[in-house]
Each structure stands twice: as C-alpha cells, then as structure tokens.
Amino acid sequence: MAAESPVTAGAVRAALKGGLGITALQRLPLGARAAPLPSDHRPLQARASRAPENEEFAPPAAGGPLRTAADIQQALREGRVSPVEVTERALAALEALRGRRPSMNVLAASDVDDVRAQAAASAARYAAGAARGALDGVPVLIKDELDVAGLPTRQGSRCTPEAPKERDGTVAARLRGAGAVILGKTVMTEWGMSPIGANVNLVMPRNPHHPERAAGGSSTGSAVGVALGVAPLAVGTDAGGSIRLPASLCGVFGIKPTYGRVSSKGSLIGGSVTHAGPIGASVADLAAFLDAVASTVDPEDPTTRWAPPPPRGGFSARLRAGVRGLRIGVIDAEWRDASSEVASVCWQALHALEREGAEIVRVLVPLSRSAPAIGYVTVVPEVLAERQEDWLERREVLTDDLRLTLAVGSGLTALEYLDGQRLRTRLREQVAAALREVDVLALPTMGGGAPRYTDADVREGFGDPAAIDALCRFAFLGNLTGLPAGTAPVGVDGEGVPVGLQFMGDAWDEAGVLGVMEYLSRAGIATPLRAPGAVDLLG
Secondary structure, three states, X not given: OOOOOOOOHHHHHHHHHHHOOHHHHOOOOHHHOOOXXXXXXXXXXXOOOOOOOOOEOOOOOOOOOOOOHXXXXXXXXXXXXXXXXXXXXXXXXXXXXXXXXXXXXXXXXXXXXXXXXXXXXXXHHHHOOOOOOOOOOOEEEEEOOEOXXXXXXXXXXXXXXXXXXXXXXXXXXXXXXXXXXXXXXXXXXXXXXXXXOOOXXXXXXXXXXXXXXXXXXXXHHHHHHHHOOOOOEEEEEXXXXXXXXXXXHHOOEEEEOOOOOOOOXXXXXXXXXXXXXXXXXXXXXXXXXXXXXXXXOOOOOHHHHHOOOOOOOHHHOOOOEOOOOOEEEEOHHHHOOOOHHHHHHHHHHHHHHHHOOOEEEEOOOOOHHHHHHHHHHHHHHHHHHHOHHHHHHOHHHOOHHHHHHHHHHHOOOHHXXXXXXXXXXXXXXXXXXXXXXXXXXXXXXXXXXXXXXXXXXXXXXOOOHHHHHHHHOOOHXXXXXXXXXXXXXXXXOOXXXXXXXXXXXXXXXXXHHHHHHHHHHHXXXXXXXXXXXXXXXXX
C-alpha cells in the first residue's frame, strides 16, 4: 500500500531502488555507456567457432543418482519397461508429492487422460519398431509459461484467463513430435518475477534437499520435479536466472540457451531478456532437449532466424571432449561478491579442470558488478509495458510481493530505462571482448544459499530485496548479453543445500558450454543430487 500510495510511494521506491543498486547506476561515469541505443538484441558473437581438441572420451556410464532420458530409453528399447508403466509411475509420484507436508507439489495443471494417450501412442511406436528418437516415451514437464494444448497458461497468476489453449506452442509441439510424454504444466512464481520460489496463489514446493529453505524460481516446479525423479527433463524460462537458480538450488543441471535459439512462439515469454530452456538430470538430457526443439528455425518467431545451424553432431557434439587447452575466464571482481562457502565449492571444481589441462585466465568486465541493477531496470519496465492492463485494472488480485516490485518499476522513468540500455550495450561489448580471449566464463550460479521459507511465507508471501539480489547476483550477465549460460551441481553448502557452478559461452556455443559441464560430470565433480524421497521411474 505504501509503494502504491502517491504520498509514500517516492520514499518506498527510493529505498528499494537503493537496495537493488538501481540508484547507483546514475553515478557511473558517462564513458560506461555506449553512444547508440541498441537497434535489436541479437547476441554479439565474439569470435569464429574454434575447432575442438582432438580428444575424445567414452560416454558416461549409466546408473547415476537420478534416472536420465538415456536410462529410460535404454529400458524401453530392451523391453524391461513400457512407456505406459513409466508414465503411470510418474503420475502416481506427482499425486504423492502434492500430498507431502511440507508440500513438494510440482504441477499447476495436467490432463491425465491426454498423458495416458501420449504414453499409449509411444508404446505402439516401440512395438512397431518406430520409436522417434532420444525422447520417445520419456516423461517431461513444462513450465506454466508455455502453451500446451488442452491446458491453460496461467503464469502463476489469477490475472490470466483459465481457458485451455487450443494448440501447443512451438516448444511443446516439437517435444510432442519427438515422442516425449508431456506430464503437465509446472508451478512457478507469479509472472516469473521472483527468483525465490514463493507464490501464495499456488501450492508451491519447498527445497527438496532442505524443506526449511526455498527451492528457487521462477521455474520452481520444473527444477523440483527433476530433482525428485518425476521426469529427467523439464522446461523452464529464464529472464534473470529462472532456469539456473532453481536448478542450482535443487542440485540438477540447467542451461539458458542463446537468445533466439529456442522459439518463444506460443508462450507468455516477452521482453528482451527472457529465454526458454531445459533443466535436466544430466547434461545429455539438456542436449537432447535442444536437439529436439532448437535445431531448425521457427518461421513464427523472427529471433530464431538469427541462430546458425547447430554444430555437426548436434548439441551433444562436445559431450565426449576433453578440457586440455580450454581457456576459462574468471572475473575476480565477481567472485569476491560470492559467499566464502559458495566460492570455495566452485573453486574446487575449477581447480579440478585446471589439473586436467584447462587454463584459468583472469579477465576484466568492468560493468559486470552493475549487471543486476541493469537487469532490474530492464525487466520490470518491460513486464509492466506488456501487462499494463493487468496492472491498471486488476492489480488487487496480484500477490503482494509482485505488486511491490511493479510499484517500484512503475516509478522508473523513461530516462532510467533508456540509460540502462546504453549501459547494457557497453556491457555486451565488454563481455564479447573478454570472450575473444577465452572459451568460457566461469561464475558461481548464485551469491549465497537458499533463503528460509516458513509456513507464514507460504500463506502470506514476502518481499526480500536482499535475498533477491543475492540470488540474482551472477545471473543477469547471461540475460543482458543473451549468451548461453549453464549451471552444474558441484557440491553442497554447510546446510546440505546444493551449490551450482555457472559457465557462460560465446553466442550460439551451447555445445561448448555443455561440453565443459559434461566433463565435470564424467569426472564425478558435477553430480546431480538425489533428493530424499525421489522416485525411480524404472522401479
């Protein structure tokens, strides 16, 4: 109420803008800004693709802590289980998770009859020897921000119409075409605007490894579903870490592809920083998703025309590569802002890569510390512009934490937004310059651990700028540049909450990012964590 009242709004906005670093942007020197405003948000490619090292390792062995798509497909091909059996186990697990206390609910919507029909169709294809590929018969989950035929797209909000969609969006259509069994839509924070994982509109899950902590957002249900074994693969979206943050906190893998690599047609994705991408039980699962949905241009999404074809061999082309000669860029100023516990876990993983022949290179990105503030001043006005009618006419049904965020955003001026875009352009140039010297950049996925999430928070919601800033501290660099950024689970903190290490690559080099994460996995350094009570879809 104070943020929306004309009498007190100025003071509340000033306090929150100061806390999120937005006010400090005005004090940056004029030279930090690029002269022109950006004409589009096509990602800047720093260099020509580099030839991979002539080094190849065996594929990873099966039987990890979580069932992967490859594990399920092998069992299906060998006839040890059928798509119908796998699907029924997933459906039973989803129902059981909703009944747990504290809740581990994953689903926002599902059509069980349609799910069973998909499984039966997959079983018929296997019986006929006509399975479609790496995802046929594999259960997947889709965030409630992308359209799935027969289900509403609510984006975690009571503002959005409940009418079911008549057709799949591009991501769902391509997954369905690859034979994947779409289990349903996953819960998320309202409009995707909170990285914490809370939403009083829905029955939200806690962190599966520590129920007194939040699971992260906004792709909360997608990450929790993978960590609990319900599906080896789930779709999320990412405007400021919303794939990478919950994947990290839930101890699984995730990647935000290059902006324009995955179509946003048939979704509520908007603005200039939001990407759709996968969360998975293995790096190979992430590559299989991209092979299925991102290998060809979508004529209905012009941004996909920017993307070059995938590398020869698809997005899994580097999964068997080594790291000898790999140049890993580290921005010291960034790492100093991570908690000592998080930094220590992540550095152990980097030193392991160094022992295998990778080179750690110090690089400079002077504006990197301002990336979160530039992100806030970009995302919130873009969301308000797209959802203006809801804000003006239906704000009383929005959750209090979202109303607070939007009230602050509504006080940002056109000058502040446009100045942010000039800073963003310079930031993109600085990151491209750094990537001309190295193959990937390495950052912690987040600055600290998972925030506490109490029963009162479940009922009433909460706004916590400090927690938001700590979670998003290292995420916006990937969104503002549009570059691919993945997270790998490399350890736990002192309370047993997973810690993720993030790798950011050059534009369109998802295969390179996936290759580094897979090497860590193959070496036993990046290992998905099986959450207590996780299910086994193979029995």
